[in-house]
Amino acid sequence: MKSRRSLIIISFLILLVVVFLYSILKPRNQGLYKVTILPSLGGKYTFPESINDKGQIAGYSKTASGKSHLFLWDKENGIRDLGPCMGNASFNNAGQIAANFRDPNGDLRAFFQDPNTGKTILPTLGGKKSAAYEINNQGQIVGFSDTSSNIMHAFLWDNINGICDLTPTSTLNTVARSINDSGQVVCEDKNTYLIETEKEGKITTLPVKISGHSQINNKGNITGMVMSTPYQYDLISWHPDSGLKSLLRSNYEASSKINEHNQIIISHVENLNIILITVPGRFENDLLDPNLGTISLDGYVQIGRNENLVLTDINNEGCIIGAIQSTKDSKSVGVLFEPIPEKMEQMPKKQIKQDNIVLE
Secondary structure, rough: OHHHHHHHHHHHHHHHHHHHHHHOOOOOOOOOOOEEEEEOOEEEEEEEEEEEEOOOOOEEEOOOOOOOOEEEEEEOOOEEEEEOOOOOOOEEEOEEEEEEEEEOOOOOOEEEEEEEOOEEEOOOOOOOEEEEEEEEOOOEEEEEEOOOOOOEEEEEEEEEEEEEEOOOOOOOOEEEEOOOOOOOEEEEOOOOOEEHHHHEEEEEEEEOEEEEEEEOOOOOEEEEEEEEOEEEEEEEEEEEEOEEEEEEEEOOOOEEOOOOOOOOEEEEEEOOEOOEEEEEOOEEEEEEEEOOOEEEEEOOOOOOEEEEEEEOOOOOOOOEEEEEEEEOOEEEEEEEEEEOOOHOOOOOOOEEEEEEEEOO
C-alpha cells in the first residue's frame, strides 16, 4: 500500500512538471513558411477547405448577417462571395468547385460551380439529398446521394455523362470520399475500397477500414485514419503495390490530405502516458514529407488559450491552408502557409520511417 501511495505521489509530481513545461514551451517557428491571414465575408467564421496549384482557395465563410457562403480567394482579386454554401468545398486547377447547399425544402444538395458557366445543381439518384466531397482536374465529382429506396449511395458525376451510381446493387449506405485524375475512387460502407472506373469498375477492398475522410492522389496512394484501439488512431498510407504503411499515431480522429509528392498534412493529438496518469497532449499540426521528415506548422500563427489550428489542404506546390478555430464559440480565421524555397532547400534530407517502413 505504501509503495502504491509513493507511486501515486511521484506520478502527481511528474504531472505537475509536465503541465508546467506545456505551459511555457511553445512550438518553434522554423521560418520555413510565409503566413497570410485570409479575410472573411463580413462575419466571424471563415473555413478554407481546398487550394489548387494556382494558389486559389475555396471554402465557406459567414457573412455579416451570419449566412454561410462559398468563397473564392486569390492574391490578385481578394475574397469573392459565390453564394450560399454548406461546406465540403473542393477546388480543381480549372477553377471549378464542388460544394453543397440547402435547397428551398431544406435538403442538402450538391452543386458544381464553373467560372465560365456558373452554378449547376447536381441531380440525385432518385432521392431528395446529395452531397459532394471532391472534384478532380477532369471536372468529375464524387459524393453520395439518396436513392429512391432511401439508401445513401456513392455517386460519380461529370458534365457530359451526368450522375452514375457507383454501388447500384448495394443494400448498404455507401459514400465516395475521393477521386483522382485517373478516375480511381475511394468508397466506404462497412469497409473501404477502391473503385477504378476506367477499368470497368474494378474493385479492390483495402485491408483496413478507414475511420474519417480518406483521400487518393494521382499515384494511387490512399491516406486516412484507422482506429487501432478504442482511443487511438493511426495515420496510414496504402497502395496496391506497396501495401499498408503506418505513419503516425494519434488520440484524435483527424482528416489528412496528400498531394502528388506524397506530402501529407495532419492535425492530431497524442496523449502522454506517465506511469498511472494519462496527460492530454497538445494539438499538433504536421507536414509529413518523404524527404524532409516531419515538419511542424505550429508556432507560425498566434493561437489563443481556447483555440486550435486545424490544417485542411495542401497543393502540389506545398502550400497549406488551415483555420484557427475557437473551442468556445463559432469563430474561425483562415490561414495560408506558403513554403519559402530557399529555407526548404537548407533542410537536411531524411525519410519518414514508422515500424521499419519507408514512405516512398
